[in-house]
Amino acid sequence: MNGIQFLFIDLDDTVYPPDTGAWDILGNRIFQFMEEYVSIPQQKIHEERDRLFHLYGTTMKGLQVEYGADIHQYLDYxxxxxxxxxxxxxxxxxxxxxxxxxxxxxxxxxCRAHAEQILRLVGIRELFTEIIDVLDTYPYCKPEPLAFSLALEKAGKPDPTRCLFVDDRSSNLESARALGMYTVLVDPTATLADGHMIIRKLSELPDALAQGGFTK
Known part of the structure; x- marks a missing residue:
C-alpha cells in the first residue's frame, strides 16, 4: 500500500458495528461500577458518565481523577x-x-483481555501483530496526544506520516492527524467525515484506500 507501513485500528464500534449490542452490555457494567464501587447515586449516573467521558476522553480516567477509582478494578469489572x-x-x-x-x-x-476476546470472537486475532491497550499508554488515553506518542513508541517508532489510524470517533482521529497520520472514520451513517476518509464499516477499508490513491 503506497505510502503506508502501519495500520492502527480502534476496537469497540470499529472492529464490530455499533448495533451488535456489545456496547449496551459494557455500558451497563460501567453504570453498575459507578453505583457499586464509586457510590454515585443511580439517578445521576447517566449524566455523570457523559460528563466524565467528554471531559477526560474515557469514563475510566474521569472516575480515577475525580473519584479516586482503581483503574485495574474498573477494567476487570x-x-x-x-x-x-x-x-x-x-x-x-x-x-x-x-x-x-x-x-x-x-x-x-x-483493556487487553477485552480486545483479545473481541478479536477471537470475530475471528481475526492472528491478523494483528499486537494490541496496545489503555494500560500501555497510561496515564494517557485517546484522544490525548501523548497516548498516540506512546502507541507509536510501543510499535517500534514508525514514521507517523507512514501510518494509518482508523477509529469511530473524530476527536481521536484529530489527534492522530495532528501527528501526521492518515485517518479513516468508521461511521455507519457516513454523513460527517470532518476531512477524514470515511467508511461505513471496517470491511470497506481496502476499497476506500484504493479509491483514495493508495495501492493494495
Whole structure:
C-alpha cells in the first residue's frame, strides 16, 4: 500500500458495528461500577458518565481523577462479561483485512483481555501483530496526544506520516492527524467525515484506500 507501513485500528464500534449490542452490555457494567464501587447515586449516573467521558476522553480516567477509582478494578469489572452472544465471526472483515498486507495493530482505550476476546470472537486475532491497550499508554488515553506518542513508541517508532489510524470517533482521529497520520472514520451513517476518509464499516477499508490513491 503506497505510502503506508502501519495500520492502527480502534476496537469497540470499529472492529464490530455499533448495533451488535456489545456496547449496551459494557455500558451497563460501567453504570453498575459507578453505583457499586464509586457510590454515585443511580439517578445521576447517566449524566455523570457523559460528563466524565467528554471531559477526560474515557469514563475510566474521569472516575480515577475525580473519584479516586482503581483503574485495574474498573477494567476487570467492566470487561468481565461474555460477549459471545452478540459478537460473531465476520468472514467478510477477515478477507478484507487479509487484502491489506501492512502490519496491523489494535489501539484501544479498553483493556487487553477485552480486545483479545473481541478479536477471537470475530475471528481475526492472528491478523494483528499486537494490541496496545489503555494500560500501555497510561496515564494517557485517546484522544490525548501523548497516548498516540506512546502507541507509536510501543510499535517500534514508525514514521507517523507512514501510518494509518482508523477509529469511530473524530476527536481521536484529530489527534492522530495532528501527528501526521492518515485517518479513516468508521461511521455507519457516513454523513460527517470532518476531512477524514470515511467508511461505513471496517470491511470497506481496502476499497476506500484504493479509491483514495493508495495501492493494495
Amino acid at each position: 467492566v470487561h468481565d462479561v461474555d460477549l459471545s452472544g452478540v459478537i460473531k465471526q465476520d468472514p467478510i472483515l477477515r478477507q478484507a483485512l487479509l487484502e491489506i498486507p501492512q502490519e496491523k495493530w489494535i489501539f484501544t482505550n479498553a
